[in-house]
Amino acid sequence: NVGLNDKYGGDFLINYRGTIYTAYMSINYNNWSFSGEGESENRTYNGDTTSYILSRGTSSFRHNPFGLRGGIDLNLSTQNRLSLGGQYSKRSMSRTSNNDHDEWTDPGNIHDIYISQDSSQHSHDFYSLNADYVHHFMPKDHDLSAQVDITRRHSREESWYELVDANNSIFDGQLSSEETPATILRLKFDYTLPFNKNNKFETGYQSRINRSGATYDVYTYDTLVRDYLFNPEYSNTTDYEREIHSLYGLYSGKYGNLGYQGGLRGEYENRKIELIGENAIYPIDHVDYFPTVHVSYQFTGGHQLMASYARRIERARMWWLEPFLTWMDANNVRRGNPALRPENIDSYELGFQTLIGRSSLSIEAYHRITHNKVEQTSILYDDDIILRTVENIGTDYSTGIELMMDLKFLKWWNPNLMLNLYDYRIHGELYEEPIAREDMNWGLRLNNEFKPFENTKIQLNGRYSSPSITAQGERSGFFMTDAAIKQEFFGRRLTATLQVRDLLGSVAHENTTESSDFYSHSSFTxxxxVIMLNISYNFNDYKPKRREENNQIEVESIEEY
Structure with a gap:
């Protein structure tokens, strides 16, 4: 693959099928770079005085993922299969930005003009070994499987910022480095017992054990010696331990046109975060239960009515739990919340599906409740400095309807329309202030696939997401269009795909956050x-299963970044 503005990459996969085994190996590398522009306005209030900081500048990003994977599947007998595999990946990311700042207070008319230069580099090494075993009993679909994965990863991050005055002299600056090693072990056992063609029982156990830590060192610029000196006040070492053990049972069946499924999963989590040398330990020890119920009824003519309830969990990202301060730049600091509780989501859904010729229509009404809602928040840390952190703010509610239409009236044109309209509410408390906010949100997605010729596909996709509220402000809406054309040659061995993302350049990210003592607004484009050309060639008529199951042109291959 190759694209404009220094974007390129490639991958290679070889797969060998023997009589009793299948072996594979793959390698991939990509270089993705992006540029952007942004501006921000920060205000802080102190009595009758308001402090302003206006910023505007440019940024550049680079992402270099490399991966190597291999494995072998062994058919030990007609009833036993063993799979062994390994993976190594290395990712490096970098970001640089240059911004012009204008700082002043009101009352007052003295403006402080300066430049900030920021840079960060992040590398991530990842090793993984896995083994899977499956035993097939009689009758068919009576299975026992076991899986073990062990992962070792090591992350390194270095960042710095400098503030430069009109005389090109550094008057403030900071260097920081963070090392984050981690070892993760996962064990999984599953058992399936069919009673007949339509009824079966499933059960299983999973254990996830995580041991990691972080060492964070900070160096502050000293204007007298004109060098960076170690700052023990903001340097820390953290240990992180987490174990999650879960057990589930699920029964599914069918009685006439009525299908049903019911299950329960129990999870025990033990988590401990310790800030070394500070006598600060943050434990979490609790049990959660996650029931699920699903029923469906099949009518004649391709109509189906469905209803379901499920409870699921959303756990915090690792950096959300870091208990120490991390300086993002001279006016923004970040700190995690080691006492953060996971989100529990209750989801109620009622849906109807029908066929209209070759086309399909589905309508779904839903009500979702998120307990312990996690949101990134801001609070005034010091004069002109805003602290970004993460809090459990309370409960949010989403009540809405989702419409999906897959239209196949013409052989050469397949439009797919999705509409989501919902009422969104937040109720809770943040920094001893009550939260009660409500908004009507909606989103629209239209995908068009054209087949003008036998081996040619054209996609034109558009989506819109409306503005939405947060606990302290709002996020702007956005509209985005993507296009792609895919051409196959030589009996579909050679495939060329031209992708264009954000065709109209309409995507912009804007966020507003405010409280009684500060206001912050930022925008970024x-x-x-983004234009990419992807070319692939299959030797010996090899077709990976993942691609056989996905007929869509992959127009979002770099969306991860």
Whole structure:
């Protein structure tokens, strides 16, 4: 694959099928770079005085993922299969930005003009070994499987910022480095017992054990010696331990046109975060239960009515739990919340599906409740400095309807329309202030696939997401269009795909956050359009299963970044 503005990459997969085994190996590398522009306005209030900081500048990003994977599947007998595999990946990411700042207070008319230069580099090494075993009993679909995965990863991050005055002299600066090693072990056992063609029982156990830590060192610029000196006040070492053990049971069956499924999963989590040398330990020890119920009824003519309830969990990201301060730049600091509780989501759904010729229509009404809602928040840390952190703010509610239409009236044109309209409410408390906010949100997605010729596909996709509220402000809406054309040659062995993301350059990210003592607004736009050409060739008529199951042109291959 190759694209404009220094984007390129490639991958290679070889797969060998023997009589009793299948072996594979793959390698991939990509270089993705992006540029962008942004501006921000921060205000802080102190009595009758308001402090302002206006910023505007440019940024550049680079992402270099490399991966190597291999494995072998062994058919030990007609009833036993063993799979062994390994993976190594290395990712490096970098970001640089240059911003012009204008700082002043009101009352007052003295403006402080300066430049900030920021840079960060992040590398991530990942090793993984896995083994899977499956035993097939009689009758068919009576299975026992076991899986073990062990992962070792090591992350390194270095960042710095400098503030430069009109005389090109550094008057403030900071260097920081963070090392984060981690070892993760996962064990999984599953058992399936069919009673007949339509009824079966499933059960299983899973254990996830995580041991990691972080060492964070900070160096502050000293204007007298004109060098960076170690700052023990903001340097820390953290240990992190987490174990999650879960057990589930699920029964599914069918009685006439009525299908049903019911299950329960129990999870025990033990988590401990310790800030070394500070006598600060943050434990969490609790049990959660996650029931699920699903029923469906099949009518004649391709109509189906469905209803379901499920409870699931959303756990915090690792950096959300870090208990120490991390300086993002001279006016923004970040700190995690080691006491953060996971989100529990209750989801109620009622849906109807029908066929209209070759086309399909589905309508779903839903009500979702998120307990212990996690949201990134801001609070005034010091004069002109805003602290970004993460809090459990309370409960949010989403009540809405989702419409999906897959239209196949013409052989050469397949439009797919999705509409989501919902009422969104937040109720809770943040920094001893009550939260009660409500908004009507909606989103629209239209995908068009054209087949003008036998081996040619064209996609034109558009989506819109409306503005939405947060606990302290709002996020702007956005509209985005993507296009792609895919051409196959030589009996579909050679495939060329041209992708264009954000075709109209309409995507912009804006966020507003405010409280009684500060106001913050930021906006950012990334380079557009992003154009990539992907070329693939299959030898010996090899077709990976993942691609056989996905007929869509992959127009979001770099969305991860």
């Amino acid at each position: 990334r380079e557009s359009p």
